[in-house]
Amino acid sequence: MATPVPPPVTTVNTPLGGGGGTMKQKPTNLPLREVPGSYGLPYLGALKDRWDFFYLQGDEAFFQTRKEKFKSTVVRANMPPAWPWTDPKCVMLLDQKSYSSVFDYKVVDKTDTFAGTFMPSVKYTGGMRMCAYLDPSEERHAALKSFCFEVMKMGASRWMPEFHKRMTEAFATWERNIGKQGSADFQAVCADVMFKTLIKSLMNVDLDTVPEAERPSSGELTAWVGLQLLPVVGPGIFPWPIDDLIFHALPFSHVFTQSGYDKMVKFVHKYAAESLDVSQKFNVSREDAAHNLIFFTGLNALGGFAIFLPTIIQLVGASAPLQAELRVEIREAVKANGGLNMKAMQAMPLVESTVYEVMRFKPAVPYQYARAKEDFILESHDAAYRIKKGELLGGVAPFVLRDPAIFKDPATFNPRRFMGKEGKELLHYHIWSNGRQNEDSSVNSKQCAAKDLVPFIGRLLLAELLIKYDSFSLADKPSGSFSALSPATS
Numbered sequence: 376m377a378t379p380v381p382p383p384v385t386t387v388n389t390p391l392g393g394g395g396g397t398m399k400q401k402p403t404n405l406p407l408r409e410v411p412g413s414y415g416l417p418y419l420g421a422l423k424d425r426w427d428f429f430y431l432q433g434d435e436a437f438f439q440t441r442k443e444k445f446k447s448t449v450v451r452a453n454m455p456p457a458w459p460w461t462d463p464k465c466v467m468l469l470d471q472k473s474y475s476s477v478f479d480y481k482v483v484d485k486t487d488t489f490a491g492t493f494m495p496s497v498k499y500t501g502g503m504r505m506c507a508y509l510d511p512s513e514e515r516h517a518a519l520k521s522f523c524f525e526v527m528k529m530g531a532s533r534w535m536p537e538f539h540k541r542m543t544e545a546f547a548t549w550e551r552n553i554g555k556q557g558s559a560d561f562q563a564v565c566a567d568v569m570f571k572t573l574i575k576s577l578m579n580v581d582l583d584t585v586p587e588a589e590r591p592s593s594g595e596l597t598a599w600v601g602l603q604l605l606p607v608v609g610p611g612i613f614p615w616p617i618d619d620l621i622f623h624a625l626p627f628s629h630v631f632t633q634s635g636y637d638k639m640v641k642f643v644h645k646y647a648a649e650s651l652d653v654s655q656k657f658n659v660s661r662e663d664a665a666h667n668l669i670f671f672t673g674l675n676a677l678g679g680f681a682i683f684l685p686t687i688i689q690l691v692g693a694s695a696p697l698q699a700e701l702r703v704e705i706r707e708a709v710k711a712n713g714g715l716n717m718k719a720m721q722a723m724p725l726v727e728s729t730v731y732e733v734m735r736f737k738p739a740v741p742y743q744y745a746r747a748k749e750d751f752i753l754e755s756h757d758a759a760y761r762i763k764k765g766e767l768l769g770g771v772a773p774f775v776l777r778d779p780a781i782f783k784d785p786a787t788f789n790p791r792r793f794m795g796k797e798g799k800e801l802l803h804y805h806i807w808s809n810g811r812q813n814e815d816s817s818v819n820s821k822q823c824a825a826k827d828l829v830p831f832i833g834r835l836l837l838a839e840l841l842i843k844y845d846s847f848s849l850a851d852k853p854s855g856s857f858s859a860l861s862p863a864t865s
């Protein structure tokens with residue numbers, strides 16, 4: 376761990392109380408600054424920021440230049456989509472200490488902030504606001520999150536066998552494609568593996584047994600996820616002004632993916648009865664449960680895994696020595712514990728640390744937003760800032776997870792970083808899930824419901840891969856394909 380390390384803190388921001396927007400001075404040892412940065416001319420400033428963010432600078436340089444220019448890890452910026460009818464003004468947080476305010480529910484409200492400054496139409500989700508958009512103060516949040524925890528628990532024994540089954544199918548596909556065309560895509564295949572694993576685990580449905588006409592696909596669900604989030608992601612398919620005009624100027628109507636979504640709704644009502652039945656326990660209607668179950672599966676889970684699993688393959692695939700070390704650890708754990716079971720999974724410290732390091736190095740979900748519900752003083756490591764009630768705060772995870780005050784050599788991918796006592800202590804600062812990795816997700820927080828499951832599946836991916844293969848190589852960078860898979864020789 377780099378020095379100096381600030382002591383663990385649960386709350387860094389002190390509410391000033393009083394309400395009514397009157398700013399009271401709070402005693403702080405840090406110099407009080409106004410949040411630096413400007414939003415520019417109305418609309419034009421926001422448009423310029425959108426172009427810089429997606430095309431002219433790119434997201435990393437967008438924040439880095441502001442951080443350097445203002446010598447501050449708390450900066451003002453317009454965030455996309457910046458439509459004339461939305462308010463793009465944000466205070467962006469680039470260090471560990473200020474970031475923790477986005478999950479300090481005494482001072483922030485999470486209502487409708489899941490995607491940032493805009494919320495996709497509820498027409499995407501049967502006319503209902505989904506769990507991820509609710510603030511913990513809303514009664515429905517606790518009910519729906521409890522329902523999510525429950526379906527995950529019901530499927531606890533299904534994750535490992537289903538993932539194994541689908542990975543075995545993926546191996547055959549990859550080997551066939553390498554044989555035929557010299558390379559094999561793993562991005563779409565990982566999404567498909569996870570889609571089928573999620574359906575089996577969360578809904579207890581084996582997709583192979585569903586007639587083709589009724590069977591939803593990962594492609595349909597991914598299109599539904601992508602379309603609603605397009606305004607805040609940068610596809611970069613066409614030359615930039617055209618790309619911006621097509622993808623960021625207006626929201627996409629839900630009608631383009633409606634038929635795939637309707638098929639999913641019908642499928643859930645017909646086949647996922649076991650999961651829907653349990654929703655009654657939490658006073659959640661069947662209809663509400665069905666749409667939320669699809670959202671958990673598609674947007675929360677598949678949306679994350681479709682980025683996370685390929686990132687593991689890319690980062691581990693770049694180092695043959697790391698693969699060799701992981702392979703030895705995995706195979707020894709499997710041998711000592713009579714197979715790839717829970718006990719074996721717990722005997723793989725390097726695998727565990729490597730997966731946490733992947734999540735630190737390239738977090739799958741880069742931004743977490745929340746709105747100040749009162750005036751308060753927000754602290755970074757070296758300054759204090761006045762935040763006004765109603766301001767939108769945006770935590771920038773890729774910067775926060777490379778905060779040099781916490782992580783030594785933050786720009787280096789160090790697979791052993793989270794090993795041992797000191798490594799475990801760093802989990803306090805591992806905030807990929809909109810909360811701390813050494814704390815539990817609950818109905819009172821907005822931390823990812825799958826905070827433990829997600830790294831577990833990442834570890835399972837490495838175990839499955841390096842049991843089957845001695846090593847794997849990637850096609851030319853940037854790569855979403857294998858160029859070679861060397862079958863296990865021992």
Ligand code: HEM
Nearest residue numbers: 506507675676679680683739740743809820821823824825
């Ligand atoms: C790689 C996979 C995943 C990633 C990267 C991920 C990441 C996240 C993040 C960052 C949030 C907080 C969003 C915010 O409020 O700013 C979140 C929330 C959430 N995630 Fe995950 N997640 C993943 C998988 C899953 C899975 C498998 C499930 C459940 C099946 C799940 C269920 C949820 C739910 C229900 C919430 C909203 C929590 C609440 O409303 O209190 N996620 N996730």
